[in-house]
């Protein structure tokens with residue numbers, strides 16, 4: 001070891017000198033920048049143009065941030081390379097920005113730059129660079145990674161891992177302490193003996209694993225060669241990263257996002273493709289996590305990468321789905337939206353086991369709705385072309401030629417319909433003025449007869465509000481129904497117009513209006529205070545023509561925005577055929593969240609096809625524009641999904657639809673063995689369905705767990721029939737850990753708490769500070785009683801316990817945290833305890849093995865399980881892997 005220490009001391013010395021040099025240079029630049037960026041400097045530099053000032057401020061803010069980061073963390077890696085001519089070069093890599101330093105002997109670069117790849121390669125590996133137009137191979141001769149740390153105005157490098165051709169890898173706790181050992185000359189024999197011990201603890205053979213002390217994704221400034229390759233792939237990639245628990249998928253995802261947000265590291269084509277300013281690009285991303293808790297867990301990692309991550313950028317699907325359906329695509333009922341659809345989490349609408357067939361379900365609907373829409377358009381065109389009025393028939397013939405030319409909705413056909421649409425719009429407006437005039441005339445008559453009429457009607461319709469709008473008139477046009485006042489005389493007038501139109505249409509078709517819904521009830525209430533039969537016939541006939549014509553006034557909007565209405569018809573049809581849906585037991589207006597996903601995907605895909613297939617629809621002033629712009633406003637340059645296998649293929653496809661079409665940048669990571677939702681994606685085929693050109697990559701080095709826990713995890717997969725993974729342990733010197741432990745027959749919370757407390761005390765004895773510990777329980781209701789019982793016992797050790805309800809709070813570091821197992825996807829702890837696993841097996845037979853696997857793989861070193869009775873039968877073969885305690 002002494003020989004190694006002698007070899008690495010010059011490296012340590014150079015590192016510390018370089019840290020100081022970079023940090024000083026960054027601090028100077030920072031001072032300079034701040035001195036120059038006062039208001040006068042801004043005015044002088046930009047001639048006081050607002051855009052210029054904003055731009056200047058942003059640049060100043062960004063550069064300020066970069067220098068501040070460099071002053072706090074001057075470098076994360078050092079690599080010595082040699083080229084084919086034997087020329088050596090030393091590179092220092094900073095996390096994000098390139099350090100503002102020049103040095104004859106040293107080269108400085110950002111880890112995010114292409115040459116940053118050197119920091120990921122092992123000693124002996126080569127990397128191709130282009131120098132003066134020629135390809136040159138660089139071979140890595142020495143590599144060091146470290147965490148710079150300023151203590152008492154002196155730089156140190158903590159947790160450094162150094163490796164050269166002739167030494168290492170070694171882990172050095174402190175580079176400064178390493179240098180100080182060389183300075184000791186006049187030691188007494190006692191001092192020498194003591195310092196021998198501490199020197200040995202400072203420099204140790206091999207790469208060491210850090211203890212998990214806090215609840216948050218650990219910092220991993222330099223990735224391994226496989227992760228690095230993925231993180232550097234072009235922005236326009238569509239990637240799925242699969243890997244066993246702890247293989248660094250989330251880590252890679254966040255590092256990649258950081259790199260791709262930094263426009264400096266995008267190539268020319270990518271910069272063109274993002275089509276936005278730098279500032280927009282910095283905000284144009286969205287990441288999905290399956291749980292609120294994972295969002296909290298990763299937030300700090302975003303801060304380390306200097307990525308502002310407000311809540312609207314890291315989202316759960318549940319949250320975004322509600323927002324899209326209610327506020328953007330507007331097909332769920334709200335105080336301002338008369339839509340009949342009400343989303344209910346437990347709406348019993350869907351057939352059993354539909355989750356196994358969800359792709360076919362979606363495709364059936366999507367195909368049905370496209371065909372239905374076009375057939376209706378074709379029928380409308382035919383009817384118009386045969387209409388007695390010459391004006392109408394001539395327009396009808398024009399649209400018929402276009403519609404008959406294709407069999408399904410197509411971007412090109414919509415473009416061709418646009419010029420006719422405006423002629424039709426003018427005709428409809430004239431016809432509507434006439435029919436509205438007639439209905440208003442009738443209303444006027446009633447008001448003249450009875451001054452109270454409007455007020456009486458207003459109070460009657462306010463009572464109807466609660467009635468489900470089951471019978472919303474399929475032919476009532478959105479254009480007629482826009483901006484409906486909710487209360488008062490204006491609302492009464494709108495309701496009168498609406499009901500007269502329904503009545504008139506029904507008369508013209510020789511049908512009756514349904515009595516069940518609000519419109520039918522109002523008509524009943526009106527009695528003979530409607531229009532004359534003759535007028536109803538005449539208005540009805542005109543309205544039917546208007547409806548047929550309206551199919552063409554804004555065909556894009558009708559195509560996309562009527563998808564929810566078509567969905568209701570589809571559901572009724574298939575329900576009758578005994579497919580996809582329960583035969584009965586739910587209201588026509590109830591809709592399950594998975595059905596909302598289907599509608600959203602259909603609407604988003606339909607819009608995307610038009611945006612990409614016919615840019616002219618959006619580039620020009622057409623009636624289609626607002627419908628398409630609604631989608632373009634939702635686009636993000638980067639869409640990222642963590643724990644992708646917890647989302648259904650339909651949800652994943654919705655997320656992929658949010659990726660800006662120019663780049664279609666999509667990055668998902670997950671592990672099929674860790675799928676804990678019955679609707680989650682189950683296979684490669686599911687993922688290929690989401691995006692056919694998805695490029696799947698695997699990461700296989702499992703960094704989180706000790707040898708014993710890694711082994712247990714693999715056995716768990718084997719006994720549950722999951723797909724075997726190819727994960728291997730890293731070359732850590734301390735993979736050896738302790739056996740997982742098991743307690744049987746713990747029936748009540750007191751017994752459970754006292755067993756947990758003994759194990760926690762055993763862990764605590766090994767550390768100065770309590771590492772991060774999670775206790776997982778089977779239900780939300782068990783969180784409080786288990787925390788209270790454990791808190792009572794652990795109070796004797798001065799260890800506090802925190803109940804983390806609903807997975808909405810992270811809890812405090814230093815306390816033992818209690819979670820419902822449902823929320824712990826993606827997290828990592830030094831120790832995990834699973835309470836009453838046999839009860840979980842009984843409660844969730846279908847997902848038990850998945851939850852067990854996910855729970856057990858959250859632990860880095862210590863894993864404990866309790867059973868109320870005994871191990872579930874499926875786990876019996878693994879009994880021999882468990883011990884009883886860690887004393």
Ligand SMILES: Nc1ncnc2c1ncn2[C@@H]1O[C@H](COP(=O)(O)OP(=O)(O)OP(=O)(O)O)[C@@H](O)[C@H]1O
Pocket residue numbers: 217218219220222223224227243244245246247248249250251252671674703704825826827828857
């Ligand atoms: N290249 C690496 N070297 C050392 N440790 C790493 C490396 N990459 C990731 N890790 C560490 O491995 C642990 C697990 O990382 P991460 O949570 O990203 O894995 P994951 O694959 O997303 O896990 P899971 O599937 O369980 O969600 C973290 O502590 C992380 O710091």
